[in-house]
Amino acid sequence: MIAMKDVSKVYPNGTAALEGIDIDIHKGEFVFFVGSSGAGKSTLVKLLLKEENPTSGAITIDGVTLNTLKRRQVPYLRRKLGVVFQDFRLLPDKTVAENVAFAMHIVGASKREIVRQVPRVLSIVGLGDKAEVFPSQLSGGEQQRVSMARAIVNNPTLLIADEPTGNLDPDTAWEIMKILKEINQRGTTVIMATHARDIVNYMRQRVITLDRGRIVRDQERGGYSFED
Amino acid sequence: MKIRTLGLQLRQGFSGLWRNRVMTLVAIGSVTAVLLVLGLSLLTIININSLADYIESSVEIKAFLEEELDSSQVQTIGERIARVQGVKEIDFETKEMALRKYREQLGDDGSLLEGLEGENNPFPSSYIVKVEDPNTIGSIADEIAVFKGVEEVQYGKDVVEKLLASTNLIRVVGTVLICILAFISVFIISNTIKMTVVARRKEIRIMKYIGATDSFIRFPFIIEGLMMGIIGAAFASGMVAAIYNYFYKSMHSSFGGIFVMISGYLAPYSQSLYDTSLILLGVGMVIGVAGSGISLRRFLKV
Numbered sequence: 426m427i428a429m430k431d432v433s434k435v436y437p438n439g440t441a442a443l444e445g446i447d448i449d450i451h452k453g454e455f456v457f458f459v460g461s462s463g464a465g466k467s468t469l470v471k472l473l474l475k476e477e478n479p480t481s482g483a484i485t486i487d488g489v490t491l492n493t494l495k496r497r498q499v500p501y502l503r504r505k506l507g508v509v510f511q512d513f514r515l516l517p518d519k520t521v522a523e524n525v526a527f528a529m530h531i532v533g534a535s536k537r538e539i540v541r542q543v544p545r546v547l548s549i550v551g552l553g554d555k556a557e558v559f560p561s562q563l564s565g566g567e568q569q570r571v572s573m574a575r576a577i578v579n580n581p582t583l584l585i586a587d588e589p590t591g592n593l594d595p596d597t598a599w600e601i602m603k604i605l606k607e608i609n610q611r612g613t614t615v616i617m618a619t620h621a622r623d624i625v626n627y628m629r630q631r632v633i634t635l636d637r638g639r640i641v642r643d644q645e646r647g648g649y650s651f652e653d
Numbered sequence: 654m655k656i657r658t659l660g661l662q663l664r665q666g667f668s669g670l671w672r673n674r675v676m677t678l679v680a681i682g683s684v685t686a687v688l689l690v691l692g693l694s695l696l697t698i699i700n701i702n703s704l705a706d707y708i709e710s711s712v713e714i715k716a717f718l719e720e721e722l723d724s725s726q727v728q729t730i731g732e733r734i735a736r737v738q739g740v741k742e743i744d745f746e747t748k749e750m751a752l753r754k755y756r757e758q759l760g761d762d763g764s765l766l767e768g769l770e771g772e773n774n775p776f777p778s779s780y781i782v783k784v785e786d787p788n789t790i791g792s793i794a795d796e797i798a799v800f801k802g803v804e805e806v807q808y809g810k811d812v813v814e815k816l817l818a819s820t821n822l823i824r825v826v827g828t829v830l831i832c833i834l835a836f837i838s839v840f841i842i843s844n845t846i847k848m849t850v851v852a853r854r855k856e857i858r859i860m861k862y863i864g865a866t867d868s869f870i871r872f873p874f875i876i877e878g879l880m881m882g883i884i885g886a887a888f889a890s891g892m893v894a895a896i897y898n899y900f901y902k903s904m905h906s907s908f909g910g911i912f913v914m915i916s917g918y919l920a921p922y923s924q925s926l927y928d929t930s931l932i933l934l935g936v937g938m939v940i941g942v943a944g945s946g947i948s949l950r951r952f953l954k955v
Contacts, residue, residue, distance in 0.1 A: 504864035
């Protein structure tokens with residue numbers, strides 16, 4: 426599903442964000458990227474979205490080699506990926522349903538598909554009754570659920586969540602995790618970058634720990650650790 | 654882009670115009686101003702060109718012949734002149750014709766020339782030479798001047814050279830002016846659209862993350878720029894037509910017959926207005942599209 430081979434990233438200002446990263450992630454896995462801020466989690470996510478290119482090393486997602494991917498093909502890569510951010514990134518002048526439908530418009534879905542699919546994903550994230558509400562009228566947790574609905578509405582093979590619980594209180598964070606788990610159980614590979622120790626420890630999933638741009642630990646059913 | 658996304662795209666383009674209506678009006682105003690100047694300079698250039706073409710095509714060389722030539726010598730000179738490269742046509746003017754012409758020019762004072770007929774006629778006979786390219790008139794005149802039997806050559810040297818220099822200058826200045834104006838208006842439109850783009854840059858970022866193609870994101874903005882260009886061109890064309898019409902009428906009433914005569918050498922009235930409007934529309938569209946394209950480039954790099 427995802428293969429990173431000896432990937433390094435040095436930013437133009439000289440900061441070495443990642444060094445010698447080797448990662449293999451299989452279809453259907455649920456993987457945490459953990460580490461303190463500045464450890465390289467965000468850079469890793471940016472590389473997967475091809476928002477940044479690696480300085481050296483090869484990245485493959487679902488058979489597509491990112492290094493040689495042309496700029497104009499990047500949108501088609503991103504359609505296979507669902508993305509959830511810490512700050513939700515919803516369009517404020519569109520309703521919940523419109524925000525989700527927008528992602529389908531972009532890929533050229535028909536009205537019929539949109540009318541069928543949008544309520545379905547909204548009920549998966551538990552917002553079936555908030556379709557006509559605007560984002561500003563929702564709580565943070567609800568907004569994050571809208572962004573998750575948008576991320577999965579085009580049936581991506583991979584969902585990337587960058588600190589999805591970062592702005593949320595613990596109870597709300599757990600709701601988000603339940604939904605992520607459910608999405609994973611429906612067959613979508615999930616990658617989540619986080620430094621929420623409790624969540625990582627409780628979920629008992631694969632944990633890749635980063636420290637100053639290097640992988641210091643890669644554990645099946647692991648936990649959050651500062652031992653190193 | 655798929656056809657069914659087109660409707661949504663167009664609606665977004667128009668709603669963009671409405672949402673930023675103040676800036677849109679400013680942009681349309683500036684396009685109108687620029688295209689108005691462009692249109693007026695175009696019309697001026699078209700007319701000066703057409704007038705210059707006429708004057709250039711009517712310049713001629715007068716080669717005065719020596720007295721005491723017999724008719725076969727006169728004919729030989731005519732054949733030699735006709736063989737000079739660049740000569741379009743020649744006409745022979747006899748002493749009598751020259752006298753008659755001058756008398757007509759004097760009009761009521763023609764009686765001054767009484768008694769100069771026949772033996773006393775002081776006017777020389779001459780060949781009137783028309784050339785193909787007015788730029789070569791000087792060298793052709795010099796060539797003819799040394800022919801045996803040719804007394805003197807005249808071609809209004811100063812007038813022709815000044816006219817050629819000024820029409821060329823007007824063409825060059827006009828072209829440069831138009832290029833500068835077009836550049837300025839692209840800049841103004843791109844800045845206007847940049848404001849709408851900045852206002853929507855979060856939206857553009859989100860669209861990029863969801864997997865929207867660049868052309869999908871660009872399209873509504875292109876429509877916006879295109880509409881601004883078209884509306885600006887429409888206003889400018891209307892104003893140019895009104896100004897041209899006013900100018901035409903006032904020239905007609907203050908100069909009357911003379912203007913009617915000159916207007917025959919101006920570019921045809923409705924045709925030149927039509928051409929100018931089409932050019933303004935084309936330039937307006939190009940400016941609009943170029944302006945929005947430039948303003949978007951930076952924001953698509955996510």
